[in-house]
Amino acid sequence: MKIWNNYGSEHSLNLVIIGSFKEEHEAEAFEQLTDKITRFLSENSEFDVDADRFDRKTLDFLGKENLFSLTPQQLGHLLYDVHVSRHGKEIRVSSDDDVNAFVSLLIHKGARVEVFSAHDYPESKKS
Structure with missing residues (x-):
């Protein structure tokens, strides 16, 4: 009889990124930009996240x-399960x-920009 031990871990980053703008309209424009990029990538069948270069349609955009x-x-990161709020x-x-x-x-x-793990700072308190 063989006994095999295996250890694994499923670790999520639980990453939080906070961007603070000088003006509210800049934050609103950023939110609109990320929505626009995400919508474009979702609808563009030519975009290949594994490619070395952008396709012409994406490059034009x-x-x-x-x-x-x-x-x-990196552009493909906008297609991940991400929650963006303003x-x-x-x-x-x-x-x-x-x-x-x-x-x-x-x-x-x-x-x-501030980046931290919500594992370590669950209530996102600033130090």
């Missing part, structure tokens, strides 16, 4: 939005996945 800092893999001048992103594309987008749009 990114050019119109003046977004050139993301890779196809409260005044603040954008809050929460996900169990690594969604560093949101950090890049927030910085690109002028936000101050």
